[in-house]
Amino acid sequence: MPTAALPAEGHLLIVGAGLAGYHTARGVRANGHTGPITIFGEETRPAYDRPALSKAYLTGAVAEEDLLLDDPEDPLDVTWVSGVGVVSLSGNPEGTETLGVHTADGRFHPGDAVVITTGASALSLPVASSEQGISARPYVLRNMEDALALRETSLQGLAVAVVGGGFLALEAAATCTERGAGSVTVAAGEQLPGARRLGTAVGEAILSAHQAHGVQFAPPARAQAVRSCTRGHEVILAAGETITADVVICAIGAKPRTEWLLDSAVQLTSGHGAVMCDDTGATCIPGVYAAGDCAQWASHSSGLRPVGHWQEAVEEAAVVAAALTGADPVPLQEPYFWSDQFDLRIQGAGRIHLADEVTVVDGTPQEGNLLVHYARGGQNLGILGINRLRDVTRWRKQRRIRPAQLHSPAAEHPMTVGSHPTAAETAPTAA
């Protein structure tokens, strides 16, 4: 068994009460950690799951309590410090500085290990010169407060503009349509939404489902800014066109919430400011780990895994929990994501971003039953299914990736597909 980074009775500090933070705590408890665990959350709400914020929560089909991660009937044995931001990290690579965190209320919290799971914050469009006194900002969809603001806005008959071509934007467009918006226009930045990343057939399938429900798509120019006036808002596109709307929703990505670490000894990536980690989540400070949307693990940069998926946060939390407690490394799965838009349930898995060949294996873009394979140099790298749960599940489970590597220098190359354990190695044991 690997050595534990955290003594079983040690105090674990988790900064960030989202998916990665919650699952880290859950994981170390499951691995037998008996010492205290403190989870710091900036929001006053208990830890919750985000995917429904652009879907069922936004339509009102599910309530806040349905999204809570912790089970009130079987709560985690942790101390939640909610509504207080963590402002800095203490600790250095030499181990000579006391490990711990400072909170906004001026307190210092020493710990035996720190896990950084502060997630990411939504990006928004710049607000161009608006009429005096009008300061309406676009809606974003990142936390429950964002979603609540949009949920409490009646969309009946209103013109909605959604900026962004990713799944969050497309889900928001579908949800607003279902909520009775008068019109929904998506500025996706490309002719076929998602086609650049996922291939033409998938873009056609998405476009066709949205158009069938009356969603309109703006010319494929990049949105540059939003301008607000008494009549409403205008989204300004690069080509000079504008989209006029009563409600503007921006879903154009997120950036790691690491500004509180700028003065710390942890290393941040130069591009996005994500916390640099090896493939166990370890930073350059002994005892300090990071997971989820705020972190960039070594294999991210070598193209093994994309950043920012739900699945990834859960998996990284399990890997960090194993490293902290000295449990055996957890095998990683292929990257996986899903999206629900109207009656399309889209699931993708594998290293789709590395593929240069896209093949439609079954179904058509118009019928809501598309199955697509992705390959590079003839080797299958990924799969995407629309309403093909069984096919996607089978593909994912038969391709588990190797255990997380303890040492992951920058020289590491993307994994070669096909050399990994298959279902034969993970056959069920006798019941």
Added chain:
Amino acid sequence: MSFKACSLQDLTPGEGLRIDSVSPPIAIFLTEEGTVHAIDDTCTHQDASLAAGWVEDCRVECPLHESTFSLRTGAVDQPPAKKGVRVHTVELDGDDVLVELSQDAPNLPPGVKI
């Protein structure tokens, strides 16, 4: 009162079969070890058919997320689902898979009604 849900020939080892002649629908599983189980088909977290999930060690993993359910007890192991699924009694009569539905209230996901 049991009913014939399917025949053994309808089942594939390691996979589930959704039976939607009952409401809420149920899923019948034939494990690689040859045992047959019946549970509610709908994940308790979100509307997804567990019959399409991955079966291993007598548990089924929801095809959408990370929760797995015991085919023997219906218990769930980890979030996002918090509640287990109902387990239904299975009897084999030759090739007929006979199921007696649980009398418990189902744990349907929020927003899903029978």
